[in-house]
Amino acid sequence: MTLPITQGGDRPAGPPASSHQPPRGVGVRRDTGTGTPRAKRxxxxxxxxxxxxxxxxxxxxxxxxxxxxxxxxNECSASSPFGSLDIPTTPQAFTSFARELFQRQVDLLPPQVLEHCAARFFERLSPTIPILSPEYVMNLRTRASPSEAGSEPYCVLISMCAMVMLQVEDPNGNLFGDLVKADSNVAYGWLLLEEALAAHRHLTRKSTPSLDHVLLLFFIYACHARLSHHSQAFFFIREATTLFLLIKPENLDKEAQELAGHLYWILLISERSHAIRYRRPITLQVTPGNAFRLPSTDNNDPSLIGLRCLARLFRPLDSYFISLLNQEVASIHMGTEALNDVEMGINTALDHSSVADLQATQKANLRVTQLWLRVIIWQLRLRLGHLDEKNIINSRTYQYPLEIAKDLMLSTCDLPPDSIQVHGNGITEKFFDIACVAVNVLSRVPLEVARTAAEDNLNYIRQLIRQLPGGVAVYDALLIKHIQQTLPSMATRLSS
Known part of the structure; x- marks a missing residue:
């Protein structure tokens, strides 16, 4: 018996291009073969x-x-702020030329806005991604020289604030009013992201990248992920992981070394999560040569306990597992025992005595991610023929996703919605994946279970998806369409 496996992907394509006259600035050239108009820039x-x-x-x-x-x-003009520049003829001259082309937008990031965004980062994001400290942010502000337009510290601060405005704040609100040149939080986040991207394009490439450069790349990746720009997100997470391998820890001071260790695991987790959702390869490996040790929890720092648990969830998902997921020929014959080891690692990753003391945002991320990874492994077992309805181990039966859906309901019903929302579109996609697989099971497998209870769990997940980033705009409609095509009888019973 084969079940359709729903995989994540980019957002649905937009409407087809208009057939009206081309906009100003676009010419029309006739295709000599067909005679049809073809746009020419x-x-x-x-x-x-x-x-x-x-x-x-x-x-x-x-x-x-x-x-x-x-x-x-009102600020758009035809004049160039750079004057008359000669085109460079050597690589060194071109680097200098590129840096001159970038100019900071004056007053784009007022001090009070930076202070607000830093405080919000440590309040809402740092418990899950502890890659900055208040001391390091002060260090960045000191080193962000106004005279150096494309300085890396300035870029890190801009990109951090962009992530806060896009992922933490209400997109339709307007926190800063006339203080910034934007009429909403999301519009201001876009301006900050554009500034970070422009500055990144003009940074000098170094043979030994700095920690600041990799932090910048991660924040840009996070912004693109929040905006569902999946291809751009992959580009920047790939660049970040590659450059991280070139960092020399001995060149960093003690505080920077500790933050680099946290960043290593955050990059590894982000890259592997992205690879699973969109079937991409991975760069970072856990080897004696390049691995930082798991964060120490001796001081009972909640952020490090949460990071340690999250790292343990993703550590078993190595390149061999990813190659199996991507259906590479060399990995098709992976044995059952190897997959059992991965499953065991995921199931034992969370120390429930420690997780109980974590913040709600950390609990939400850990609980949902663990259940999502269990669904991913179940899909692999289905494809490889490892499932058996008579198996005494639930995870190797056809109805296991229904148990996961029930656990998802039980593990999130006591959490405030904003503790889940803060994790952005990524966590919405995990709910969506679990729901789609559960629908497939309900439609294809003969079950001796209470169908009403299973549908109630699915309806709970659907209602929660509608409260999460991208839920109403994208994922709820996709889930309803999947239910209508796969389980029409349930579609009529869903509450609107």
């Missing part, structure tokens, strides 16, 4: 300063459409 004589800084397409009209959409029409 026209090069403008001079881009506006903002589009040039962002290295984006511009138009001859002023204000240009890009600046108008960003609410910066």
């Amino acid at each position: 026209v090069q403008v004589s001079r881009a506006c300063p903002r589009c040039r800084r962002l290295q984006k397409a511009c138009s001859d009209s002023r204000p240009c459409p890009r600046c108008t959409k960003a609410g910066l029409a």
Whole structure:
């Protein structure tokens, strides 16, 4: 018996391109073979300063459409802020030229905004991703020299604030009013992200990357992940993990070494989670040569206890497991025992006596992630033919996802919604994956269980998805469509 396996993916494609006349700035060229019009981009004589800084397409009209959409029409002009520059002829000159092209946006990040975002980071995000400390943020502010436009400390601060505004704050609110040039929190987050991306493109590449550079890449990755830009997120997490391998710990002071150790595990967890959801390869490995030890919990720091538990969840998911998930030929014959070891590692990763004392945001992430990984392993067992309805081990039976759905309901019903929402779209996708697999089981496998109870659990998950990031806009509609196609009888009973 074969069940359809639902996998995560990019957001649904948008509507088809309009067949009306092309917009201004786009010419029309006839295809000599068919005679049909084909759009051709026209090069403008001079881009506006903002589009040039962002290295984006511009138009001859002023204000240009890009600046108008960003609410910066009054600052859009045809003049270049860089004056007359000669094109560089050597790699060294080009590096200097690129750095000159980037100019900070004046007053984009006022001190009071930075202080707010730093406080919110340590309150809401640091318990799960303890990659900064208050002392290190002060160090970054000291080193973010106003005279050095593309300095790495400035980039880290900008990208950290972008992540806070996009992932923590209410997207439709407006925390800072006239203090910033944006009419909503999400619009301001976009401006900060654009600044971080522009600065990143002009940073000097070094043979030995700094911790700041890798922190910048991680924050940009997190912003793209929150915005469901999955391909861009993969690009930046891949770059971050690659450059992290080139960091020399002996060049770091004690505090930076400790933060680098935390960042190593956060990168490993993020990369492996992304690899599982979107069937990507991984870079970081847990080997004696490049692995930092699991965070010490001797001082009972809750953030480190949570990180240690999360790292133990993902540590068994090595490149061999990922290659099996990606259906590489060399891994198809992976034995049952190897998969059993991975499952055992995931099941024993959480020390419940320690988890009980963690913050609600940490509990939410750990509980949901553990159940999601159990579903991933079950899908592999299904594909490899390891399941047997008469097996005395529940995880090797066809109805196991229904038990996971029940556990998901029980393990999240005592948590406030905002403790789940703070983890962004990634946790919404995990709920969605579990729900889809449970629907498949209900529709295809003859069960001697209370169907009403199983459907109640699914309805609870669906209602929770609607409260999470991207839930109403994307995942609820996809789940309803999946239920209508797979289990039509249940679709009529779902509460709206």
